Amino acid sequence: MRSICVFAGSGTGVHPEYMQAASELGTTIAGMGYRLVYGGSRLGLMGSAAEAALSSGGKVTGIMPGGLLHGERVHKELSEMISVDSMHERKAMMQQMGDAFIALPGGLGTLEELFEVLCWSQIGIHNKPLGLYNIRGYYEPLLHMLRHGIQEGFVAESCMSRLFVSTDPAELVQAVSHELPVTSDLRWLSSAYRKDVPE
């Protein structure tokens, strides 16, 4: 079964629309026959997406560092909960298990996950598609920053074509079901570093 890894806020956001849209994405992922992989919490947008996928009969895998596993934040009814030793290991496993990624609005945790996937895609470590669920235009400032980075010569232009932005969950899931072309930036492909990262 193919999987979509979801990065999403552990907060709810201040507008009800965020939780509602997260839930719609969870329903859509399950409805389109994908497993949802995520951080394993029942809080915020993360929990809302997971809950909706489960309620629609979908499979959901949570990945949590062992130390957090006993807290009340953990979602107890997932199809599968994987315990890892560290936040780094968690992120690596989420990248490994997801055939594609969708980032919802979120805070520093979500931004970190999103940028790692985007950066690694750009340098050819993986060619898994990445979608941005732009609920309430949350990511407009970030998209503006990326365009600014391109204009100023720090961000590769290809970055924008590696990121699919939408407010429609079905369109997003559809868009990330196809692998991206392998990057033409081959600097990292033969390096020893590549051996250390998950396929």
Ligand code: AMP
């Ligand atoms: P944030 O956007 O800062 O709320 O962080 C959310 C992202 O970081 C999620 O995609 C998770 O993978 C991870 N994360 C942050 N807090 C938690 C938590 N309490 N439980 C599980 N994962 C979390």
